[in-house]
Amino acid sequence: MGKRQRDGDKRQAKESKKKEVIDSNSLNLLDIPRPRKYTVTIALPGSIVANAQSVELKTYLAGQIARAATIFNVDEIVVFSEDGQKLEINKGLDRNSKRTDENVFLARVLEYLECPQYLRKALFPMHPDLRFAGLLNPLDAPHHLKADKICKYREGVSLKRNGAGTMINVGLNTEIRIPEVISPNTRVTVSINDPEFLGRVGEGVTVSPSVPREELGLYWGYSTRLAAGLSEVFTHCPYEGGYDLALGTSDKGDTAQDASFKLRPFKHLLIVFGGLRGIES
Missing domain, CATH: 3.40.1280.10 (SPOUT methyltransferase, trefoil knot domain)
Structure with missing residues (x-):
């Protein structure tokens, strides 16, 4: 009885392992972004x-x-x-x-x-x-984001100074304020502090255009x-x-x-x- 149980356990484990392999192979790995340095x-x-x-x-x-x-x-x-x-x-x-x-x-x-x-x-x-x-x-x-898409990073253009910082248009219904002072009509990549913010003005910082690719694997x-x-x-x-x-x-x-x-x-x-x-x- 014990041997049959062990054989059944082995068979179940083997079938479970086989199922896991099939499930992993069914995934389209091209759809899973991976950080890319090259x-x-x-x-x-x-x-x-x-x-x-x-x-x-x-x-x-x-x-x-x-x-x-x-x-x-x-x-x-x-x-x-x-x-x-x-x-x-x-x-x-x-x-x-x-x-x-x-x-x-x-x-x-x-x-x-x-x-x-x-x-x-x-x-x-x-x-x-x-x-x-x-x-x-x-x-x-991927960086051509519509207003209803949530993403930590967005491309933007500087608009005007706002106190010690600059207002950036990132294609949303509201603007993003960054601490840096940038000349108007300059294209920047912005990392938004809270991508799901609901306030009138969001907060963020500028980053290198390579950061979305290097950190999240997003083609930018x-x-x-x-x-x-x-x-x-x-x-x-x-x-x-x-x-x-x-x-x-x-x-x-x-x-x-x-x-x-x-x-x-x-x-x-x-x-x-x-x-x-x-x-x-």
């Missing part, structure tokens, strides 16, 4: 939009890049000029120009799409490069920068120690689907895409 950067030339026959098609192509970057949790996009020309985004100061450089055009649209919708009016002046950007589908990135969008040539992609890397792993894409390279292809451990990954003539040129 970063992923992609670099591509603005010339990739050169073959598009209209501004509308160029904008659509930029939207596809932004969506892919969001899906694959890209943290930084570098747009480099293949001719080494020095470039910068003038935040609308060049809006009367008849023709925008392709690199600047791509970077501007990428910046616009990454920005939460409730901040765009304050941060992006009217510009011809953006006239079709509003027609693109929203990225629905990508930054965009321009580089005067491929070499500047590396020399102006914003991360301490630079990119410790760099990959180039080419139709002449090894296939990533090959069983022998493996990535070594890294902290800051850079993936470089070539232009119409390929990365070798």
Whole structure:
């Protein structure tokens, strides 16, 4: 009798263990955020939009890049000029120009799409490069939070000084007050002291945009920068120690689907895409 009981206990324990394994495997691990310390950067030339026959098609192509970057949790996009020309985004100061450089055009649209919708009016002046950007589908990135979504972190824009601090618009029905003094129309990442506050004014502090990713595993969008040539992609890397792993894409390279292809451990990954003539040129 005792042996049968023990056998039954073993069988029950085995079945219970099997059930636990099935239950854990049924979870979609991609839906469970995990703190992430590493970063992923992609670099591509603005010339990739050169073959598009209209501004509308160029904008659509930029939207596809932004969506892919969001899906694959890209943290930084570098747009480099293949001719080494020095470039910068003038935040609308060049809006009367008849023709925008392709690199600047791509970077501007990428910046616009990454920005939460409730901040765009304050941060992006009217510009011809953006006239079709509003027609693109929203990225629905995790940091593009609606007013009814509760989250410890939110993107915001500084409004005005309030005593010793600054009022921040974070896309809620009420504003957040931070102790720091910040110039108006500055984009910041805010950590809200009580995300479920019901008062007229909430309290919070500014944090680095990398904090939601590093602490909660939340993808928090990508930054965009321009580089005067491929070499500047590396020399102006914003991360301490630079990119410790760099990959180039080419139709002449090894296939990533090959069983022998493996990535070594890294902290800051850079993936470089070539232009119409390929990365070798």
